[in-house]
Structure formats: C-alpha cells, structure tokens
Amino acid sequence: MVNYSKTFSKTKDLSILLVEDYEPLxxxxxxxxxxxxxxxxxxxxxxxxxxxxxxxxxxxxKSFDLLMTDIQMSPMNGIELSTRVREINSVQQIIILSAxxxxxxxxxxxxxxxxxxxxxxxxxxxxxxVLGNLGSKIIEEMNQPSETTMLQLGEGFVWDSKKNVxxxxxxAIELTRYELILLQLLLEKSEHLCTTEEILYRFDECQIxxxxxxxxxxxxxxxxxxPLEIISNIYGMGYKLTLKK
Numbered sequence: 001m002v003n004y005s006k007t008f009s010k011t012k013d014l015s016i017l018l019v020e021d022y023e024p025l026x027x028x029x030x031x032x033x034x035x036x037x038x039x040x041x042x043x044x045x046x047x048x049x050x051x052x053x054x055x056x057x058x059x060x061x062k063s064f065d066l067l068m069t070d071i072q073m074s075p076m077n078g079i080e081l082s083t084r085v086r087e088i089n090s091v092q093q094i095i096i097l098s099a100x101x102x103x104x105x106x107x108x109x110x111x112x113x114x115x116x117x118x119x120x121x122x123x124x125x126x127x128x129x130v131l132g133n134l135g136s137k138i139i140e141e142m143n144q145p146s147e148t149t150m151l152q153l154g155e156g157f158v159w160d161s162k163k164n165v166x167x168x169x170x171x172a173i174e175l176t177r178y179e180l181i182l183l184q185l186l187l188e189k190s191e192h193l194c195t196t197e198e199i200l201y202r203f204d205e206c207q208i209x210x211x212x213x214x215x216x217x218x219x220x221x222x223x224x225x226x227p228l229e230i231i232s233n234i235y236g237m238g239y240k241l242t243l244k245k
C-alpha cells in the first residue's frame with residue numbers, strides 16, 4: 001500500500017519540472033504532482049523545458065530539485081534535454097519516463113547517470129515510491145555540510161563549479177557551449193593527462209560530432225580565456241590543465 005503522507009513529507013518543500021508531450025498523461029501527472037510538491041512546472045516539449053529550466057536557474061540561483069521527462073519528443077528528445085540540463089547542473093536528479101520500445105536510448109541515459117527509469121504505462125504506486133525515495137535523497141544532500149564550489153585558477157580567474165561560471169576579478173567570462181564542455185572535462189582531469197580520445201568521447205556523449213583539428217582550434221580559443229599556460233599540450237597524446245599555485 002502506498003504511503004502518500006510519507007512521500008509528501010519528503011517532497012512538500014521541493015520543486016519539480018515535468019516534461020511530457022502527450023497532453024492527457026501530462027495533465028494527469030501534473031495534477032498528482034501538485035498534491036505532493038511545493039512547486040510544479042509543466043512543459044510540453046524539450047525546448048520549452050530547457051527555457052523553463054534556464055529561467056528558473058537564473059531567477060532562483062538554483063536548479064529544480066527534480067526533473068521528470070519523457071524520452072521520445074521532437075525535435076529535442078529526453079536525452080538531449082538531460083544532456084543540456086547536466087551542463088547547467090551536473091548532479092541534477094532526473095527521472096526518465098520511457099516505453100519498452102525505448103531500449104535503444106538506455107545506454108546514453110545510463111552514461112548520463114539518470115536517477116530512475118519509469119516505464120509507461122506509469123504505475124502510480126511505483127511513481128509515488130520513487131518520488132519519496134528521491135525526495136529523501138535530495139533532502140539528505142541538502143543537509144550535508146556544503147563544500148566550496150569556487151576553484152581558484154590563478155591570475156584572478158575563478159571557476160564556480162555550482163553555477164558553471166568562469167570569471168576574472170569578479171567579471172563573468174562568456175564561454176561557448178563547446179568551450180564549457182571542454183573546460184569541465186579538463187577541470188575534472190586537472191593535473192592529469194586528458195587524452196584526445198577522452199575529449200572526443202565526452203563530445204560524443206553530448207551528441208556532438210567533432211574532429212581532432214576542431215579540438216585543437218577549440219583548445220586555442222579556450223586558452224585565450226584562461227590564465228597563461230594553464231593548459232599544456234602533451235604532444236601526440238592530449239592536454240593537461242595545471243592549476244596555478
């Protein structure tokens with residue numbers, strides 16, 4: 001038997017973004033979620049959801065606590081939406097709504113570290129349980145002692161890993177999407193070699209086709225926005241980002 005009150009106690013202060021292009025299901029789920037969550041935002045497409053997500057992040061200086069999205073939407077599907085959202089918040093909790101025929105999408109979604117899969121037709125008892133479990137996890141993470149998100153890169157450059165913002169002397173530096181993806185990877189691998197193959201794989205995960213020549217050009221452009229010599233070229237192997245002391 002589903003314990004609605006227990007789930008409500010874990011979700012009542014949280015926000016959720018629901019993305020579903022099938023109107024009857026979208027309306028039914030929205031009605032249920034509004035009884036459980038403090039804030040419910042509903043989108044009918046991946047593009048609309050991304051705009052809502054970016055606006056919410058900008059206005060509240062934080063992400064939605066939970067994203068629940070369908071896979072098969074056009075033109076931006078659930079994988080593309082999840083990838084774009086993870087570029088904004090790398091630890092975003094995401095629930096995927098999938099049909100049995102969506103098995104071809106599972107590997108990319110697993111690689112993204114999706115929180116949970118729910119198979120259509122949705123079993124509402126299972127949905128309630130999943131929301132309660134994720135609500136508990138989110139609250140637990142909120143109550144953990146916060147670690148600094150500001151990484152000093154040297155020469156007045158600072159990387160905010162929570163907001164994914166690069167700045168110098170307090171002034172934000174604009175990064176293209178490709179530059180942001182590359183910088184995040186180099187920072188993850190800081191002080192270690194980041195091979196060309198790893199860079200190609202990261203862009204492939206983001207469903208971006210890019211060649212080795214494009215990577216060299218991208219590194220050259222990114223260097224101009226960072227402290228001098230912070231990125232070194234390891235000939236024939238890849239690149240290394242070394243933090244300034």
